Amino acid sequence: MKDIIRMKTSLSEEIETMLNNQVKMEAKSSSIYLSMAAYCDQLGFENSSEFFFKQADEERQHMLKIFRYIADAGGTPVTPEVTDIPQEFESFKGVFESALEQEIEVTKAINKIVSVAYKEGDHASANFLQWFVREQQEEEFTARKRVELFEVIGEDGVGRYMIDQKVPDIGPPAEPAM
Numbered sequence: 001m002k003d004i005i006r007m008k009t010s011l012s013e014e015i016e017t018m019l020n021n022q023v024k025m026e027a028k029s030s031s032i033y034l035s036m037a038a039y040c041d042q043l044g045f046e047n048s049s050e051f052f053f054k055q056a057d058e059e060r061q062h063m064l065k066i067f068r069y070i071a072d073a074g075g076t077p078v079t080p081e082v083t084d085i086p087q088e089f090e091s092f093k094g095v096f097e098s099a100l101e102q103e104i105e106v107t108k109a110i111n112k113i114v115s116v117a118y119k120e121g122d123h124a125s126a127n128f129l130q131w132f133v134r135e136q137q138e139e140e141f142t143a144r145k146r147v148e149l150f151e152v153i154g155e156d157g158v159g160r161y162m163i164d165q166k167v168p169d170i171g172p173p174a175e176p177a178m
C-alpha cells in the first residue's frame, strides 16, 4: 500500500517530510511575526508594528507556496499545528534580533532541503526551492540592516523613534551590475 502511494508522487519520503517541516516553520514564523507586530504596537512603534504585520502575511504566503507544491507533486501536505509562540519580547531591539535569528534558521532549513534534493536528483524540488534561497538572502540582509539601525542611530533620546521611522525603508540588496 505504502509503495502504491509513493508511485503517486514525484517526491521521496525524505523530501516530503522536510517540505512539510518547512510548511510548519513558515507557519510558525508567520505567527511569531504577528506576535511581534502586537508587541511593537503596544510599545507605540507603529511603523515597526505595520512592518511585522506585513512580514506575517509574507510568511503565510511562503507556507502556502510550499503546501501547494507538495500537493501538486502528488504528495500529502500536512496542515501545521503551531504552538509555543512567544507573546512577549525582551525589548524593542530584542524583537529585531529575534527576527534575524529566525530568518537565519529558515535559511539553514531551506539550504538543507536543497542539498538533499540535489543529492536525490530531485531537480524539480531543488528548482522550486531556488525562489526561497533568493528570498532568504533578501530577508536575512534586510533583517541584519534593521538590527544595525540600533547601532547606527542609537537608542537614546529620540533614537528609538527614529529607528521606528527607518524600519520600513530598508530595501533588498542592490542587484549586481551586469
Ligand code: FEO
Pocket (backbone or CB within 6 Å): 026, 029, 058, 059, 062, 103, 106, 136, 139
Ligand atoms: Fe519564509 Fe523568511 O521565512
